[in-house]
Amino acid sequence: MTSPEDNKFEADLLPERAAGEPALVVDVEGFEGPLDLLLALARQQKVDLAKISILALADQYLAFIEEARKLRLELAADYLVMAAWLAYLKSRLLLPDADAPEGQSAEDMAIALALRLKRLEAIRGVAERLFGRPQLDREVFARGQPEPIAHIKHPQWSATLYDLLSAYAQQRQKTALAHVRLAKRTVWSLAEAREALERLIGRTPDWTRLDEYLISFVVEPSLAPTVFASSFASSLELVREGVMEMHQHAPFAPLYVRKRRVTENEAADSGGVAAPSEGRE
Amino acid sequence: MMPRLQVVRPDEEPDDAGQERPEELRLLEAMLFASADPLDEKSLAARLPQGVDVHGALIRLQEEYAARGVNLVRIGGKWTFRTAGDLSWLLSKETVETRKLSRAAIETLAIIAYHQPVTRAEIEELRGVTTSKGSVDVLLETGWIRPRGRRKSPGRPVTYGTSEAFLSHFGLDAVGDLPGLEELKGSGLLDGRLPPGFSVPVPSDDPALRDDEDPLEPGELDLGLVPPPERTGDK
């Protein structure tokens, strides 16, 4: 069921346009869509939206679109969809449906359109009021120099007595079973002694009394035997490697050590015998 | 850790006990002046000596400052100092021109504010256009709106609501204080799907999802659409 208007409208939807003519995509003079346009047209009627004549509004809208079409403005699809819908609504309103019981009645459709327009108008009203409020950083201002809150974190360590005791027991148990060496270690290791001797001979090229040097390590008298023993063993090793020379005048006389010097006859000696002639012991 | 509170101010006579301005007003003043963001009564109370009537002290402070160039206001349930609204002429020169929102964005924001939670399809239906995507993006960038969840309906569209930054920008204590909300409710225009006279939905930015909303999947809107957390959910 179509009205003559409808036919005419659809027939003219695609206006003939000369090939070179520029196509203007127009938001119909700045309207925000067909509902916006309808609202503007309704306002022109200068009546309460509740009392508006949807029929008259539809006529105005279709006339407006027709005008735009004549000006060869390219209308956004939204507008054309609305135009088609309004044309349909108009035809239904003009021809009371005798044989179209399905769907909404034309009156319901008209009321729904009026409600949509009212809702849009209402939301525009409150939007205006909302933006009429003083806005932050435009009309009102917050503190320009906020003073930041300093955040100081204090760590608090957590551990329970149980943690402590089980940790103790477990590691004691483990080491006790792994290597049963309970004597407290009071030895000066060969590595430590060697390191000390290397430092000694590196410091001075001259003969140095070993015991005088060692005494500086022997703070605890009980440590003396292990310091002497380790040092002596290490010095023999250093002499054997040809790093160090050792000298003793007589049995039980003090031991002297120095860094080994390279001599001419030794340079000729390819055998690599470690001990030099004066280095006995 | 906390230093002892000083109760007696040097410039006050002890005899004036009745007139003495309570120390908590000084403390509140200091905290509220210093903070870059509005503060709620709970966090203010946490810094005050026990037993102080924080709300009462804030109301008194608000009265003290009411006639001043700086006012104490409540924003989204939190307290902050703001310059007096009537002095915008004095101060607006200082500000950088803020970007102006398009008419479409303003309308979209109003729809989200008054109809929240609301989907894009619902916004489009209200505006009678199908091109509001740009507006929603612009509004997300301002930090004034936020995706709330998904509507339990075909397509599971995202629902939008306003943020704390929105309340802060427009100086509102709550969404219920939106201008014109009462008239809008009275006219039954808040929900066009129901004939006037039926129960009227009220906008709510309550982060609790409604019955017809599902939560967003974590991270699904993190693709630059959503402003960083300190903008949307700032304290």
Next chain:
Amino acid sequence: MMPRLQVVRPDEEPDDAGQERPEELRLLEAMLFASADPLDEKSLAARLPQGVDVHGALIRLQEEYAARGVNLVRIGGKWTFRTAGDLSWLLSKETVETRKLSRAAIETLAIIAYHQPVTRAEIEELRGVTTSKGSVDVLLETGWIRPRGRRKSPGRPVTYGTSEAFLSHFGLDAVGDLPGLEELKGSGLLDGRLPPGFSVPVPSDDPALRDDEDPLEPGELDLGLVPPPERTGDK
């Protein structure tokens, strides 16, 4: 004639109680509050109505705020609001975060507690593994251990013992209350598979140096190794 008693509030001028507060005070308040930088009198004057005594108004504003939580101060010839100096503690937030000691640190602590005074080398010997400097540092940070002195042995290593904070944290009256061999066995923490001669020392945290300990040189451990005094002793 009896002098009339006047109720003086800090924001009221005593002499003209009924008189309106001059508008320029409101304007100055708003400008100084909103400005991101301190403002000099010249730029303040430029915004004010002609003929206003800016300096006088600022002095009056300064007096008004002198007793408040926020003061008007002049910095480098420019004016700005600042939190009252005595309230700076309000603007710092001190939080305690609980951290769990690592397994290695607890084991090291246990060895120190039972075998004090003990050097790092001795701890390693007892644990059978290398003790990282980190464990000892963390324990020094807890304040539960302290450097006691130096062992009279090659290299003069530092000896460690437990502190009072250790006792208070673990709820011990004295370090000698730590369970001995029989108690550890009885509680099942140590099982029966122990070699003969296995012993658990009776710990003592007597601060007097042992025969094989030298005192620490004054200040020699102040290079960040030792926590500041107020931290070591606190609970």
